[in-house]
Amino acid sequence: MSTKMSYIEAIREAHIQEMQRDESVLLMGIDVGPLGGLFGATTGIFDKFGSERVLEFPISETGYIGSGIGLAIEGFRPIIEIQMADFVTVALDQVMTVMSKEYAVTGGANRVPAVLRLPFGANLTGQGYMGGAGPAHSQSHEAWFCHSPGLVVVMPSNPADALGLLKAAVRSDDPVVYMEQKGMYRTSIGDVPDGDHVVEIGQAAVAREGSDITVVAMGAMVQVALQLADNLALEGISVEVVDPRTLVPLDEETILVSVRKTGRLVITHEAHRTGGFGAEIAAVVAEKAHGSLQAPVKRCAARDVAIPAGDAALRVLPGLGSLTTTVREVLAF
Amino acid sequence: MTKALSPLEIYRLVLASRLSEQRITELSKAGELPGHHSGLNHESVGIAVGSSVDFDDCVQTSYRSGAAVMHARGGLTLRELILQGFGLLPGIRAQHPGGARILRSTGILGGQVPTAVGVALSYQLRRKPNVVISVFGDGASNEGAIHECMNIAGVKRLPLIFVVENNGIALSTRGSDSTAAKTLADRGAGYGIPAVTVDGGDAMATYAAMTAAVARTRSGGGPQIIEMKLTRPGEHASVIPDVRSEQEVSDARLVDAVANLRNTLINSGTWDAESDASLIKEFTEIVDAAVDEARQRKANLKPPTDDGLLPEAQVWRMAHASDVPAALQGASR
Incomplete structure (x- = not known):
């Protein structure tokens, strides 16, 4: 049995299920109380659980992310909502220096079972208002967190994974950076399994099977890659779409199995290309499946320039057009 | 409730801290030990903080007075202070698992304090009668x-005491070039937090101020700021030159909480020069023996290698509390 939900409803539902299951789970953030968060992801949670489970803070990301770390060390399991992923930049020391390293630096004495929810990205889904909210409200910073050992980094691309990965993140004994694609909040709607649906951390999904080329797609680009696969199928081209779902720890095996099968790889994400997580995946494939490649690996990512406001964002963000071009280049090699 | 300490007991603690800190500072300046941020002249604060808390209270130490805090809390003996200076003791929590609560400073100034806010919040949520002191x-x-x-501590009335060791100079930047405020305690008003300035050169006044502050916060009085006026008798760290004039440095050395308390005790007849000499001799013998022991143990240490052969699963376990992902089991680099 399953229930149809939007991506944002799935996130809200995961909060409710986990907060009911375990009273050490807290929600922390700015405007997460009666308002239900900037985007409404936590609507109704304050009414249900009250002010000792839903902790509101002044606009002080450093202060409240760090408070979440202290609460986690003391045995709570805080879900820390950042209004937009961009705003975590003012508190990176808390994430990079404290949250990620506390376990290693204390020789395992202190655990930080916290979830850091980062609503990132623009709307690339093809539905509703398209584009971004400007250079400081549309970014995708996941690569930074993948480069800070100690963190787990997940990025769901549909409502079922949004729910299942958030529940897994809450239960993890590690700090988990939960990258939620805010452009998909109300445009991505899908069946979410009823009951205790937990998506195991570290497991990629083959979103669509194919044999001619592998597209490893993340976040909103998964939907775009599936659209591309539909389109190319009409020409008799068979595209396999792999969604890593977890970036750290990366399920290398699922990607390598796919590349060994198809011999061709395109990686696509909404983050900027230089230093993006696509480079890491390309490196893994170069190290471990070099002999299987029949063509150079290519990346389709945001261009290396600030993301413009409004529709102009689409000029620099990846989309169906740029992904199609990239895939055709690799197929033609 | 912590037992009140007599002036003589406080003297023994500050003296032991002084002798250990003096030796570690000398060995560091001589090049035997790596760069050291000396805690000389900051012993009064560490002893006052460490002596005023209960076992279940939490102290976040600073790099100057941290060793003295541990000594006063009964965490580290004089011998162990020396071993710690040689880097031969594991982390504080590993030394005393489940024991006295200590939070680290992260090495990035100020970045550790939000964790203390979170621990104070956990005490408040659980209605525990404990306090957090952040130094x-x-x-x-x-x-x-x-x-x-x-600001957060003020608005949430957290059981958190901020102790500022104000030695008047931050590396090479004098206090007068850092703030236009007359005292750092003046800042309390802006947060709605009571704040006082205390003469750190007076070990008994420092101890009295801390015990009063702890009692007040423990009984629901909310956060406080205690500014401890100190001086730094040497350079910021053993490997960094001091920019101050000879006059400034000699003025700084005149303020000496250990010498002041010794004189007060002798003048009041509770102590005499002969007993003092014999106590210094007793402590110095312990320091000498600990230095010999530390040198021997260091000589027998096998230096780490950089052969890059740590298995992936071991690296994961060093960084993460969660289970080793299946993909990393048995994997090499």
Whole structure:
């Protein structure tokens, strides 16, 4: 049995299920109380659980992310909502220096079972208002967190994974950076399994099977890659779409199995290309499946320039057009 | 409730801290030990903080007075202070698992304090009768993180005491070049937090101020700021030159809480020069023996290698509390 939900409803539902299951789970953030968060992801949670489970803070990301770390060390399991992923930049020391390293630096004495929810990205889904909210409200910073050992980094691309990965993140004994694609909040709607649906951390999904080329797609680009696969199928081209779902720890095996099968790889994400997580995946494939490649690996990512406001964002963000071009280049090699 | 200490007991603690700190500082300046941020002249604060808390209270130490805090809490003996200076003891929590609560300073000034806010919040949520003391310097007090923390502590009335070790100079930047405020305690008003300035050169006044502050916060009085006026008798760290004039440095050395308390005790007849000489001899013998022991143990240490052969699963376990992902089991680099 399953229930149809939007991506944002799935996130809200995961909060409710986990907060009911375990009273050490807290929600922390700015405007997460009666308002239900900037985007409404936590609507109704304050009414249900009250002010000792839903902790509101002044606009002080450093202060409240760090408070979440202290609460986690003391045995709570805080879900820390950042209004937009961009705003975590003012508190990176808390994430990079404290949250990620506390376990290693204390020789395992202190655990930080916290979830850091980062609503990132623009709307690339093809539905509703398209584009971004400007250079400081549309970014995708996941690569930074993948480069800070100690963190787990997940990025769901549909409502079922949004729910299942958030529940897994809450239960993890590690700090988990939960990258939620805010452009998909109300445009991505899908069946979410009823009951205790937990998506195991570290497991990629083959979103669509194919044999001619592998597209490893993340976040909103998964939907775009599936659209591309539909389109190319009409020409008799068979595209396999792999969604890593977890970036750290990366399920290398699922990607390598796919590349060994198809011999061709395109990686696509909404983050900027230089230093993006696509480079890491390309490196893994170069190290471990070099002999299987029949063509150079290519990346389709945001261009290396600030993301413009409004529709102009689409000029620099990846989309169906740029992904199609990239895939055709690799197929033609 | 912590037992009240007599002036003589306080003297023994500050003296032991002084002799250990003096030796570690000398060995560092001589090049035998790596760069050291000396805690000389900051012993009174560490002893006052460590002596005023209960076993279940939490102290976040600073790099100057941290060793003295551990000594006063019964965490480290004089011998162990020396071993710690040689880097031969594991982390504080590993030394005393489940024992006295200590939070680290992260090495990025001010960045540790939000964790203390979270621990204080956990005490408040669980209605525990405990307090958190966060110790940092005047330099750190200019960091934004600490502003956010004081503001949050004020609005949530947290059981958190901020202790500022104000030695008047942050590396090479004098206090007069760092703030236009007359005292750092003046900042309390802006956060709605009571704040006082205490003469750190007077070990008994420092101890009295801390015990009063702890009692007040423990009984629901909310957060406080205690500014401890100190001086730094040497350079910021053993490998960094001092920019101050000879006059400034000799003025700084005149303020000496250990010598002041010794004189007070002798003048009041509770102590005499002969007993003092014999106590110094007793402590110095312990320090000498500990240095010999540390040198021997260091000589027998096998230096780490950089052969890059740590298995992936071991690296994961060093960084993460969660289970080793299946993909990393048995994997090499």
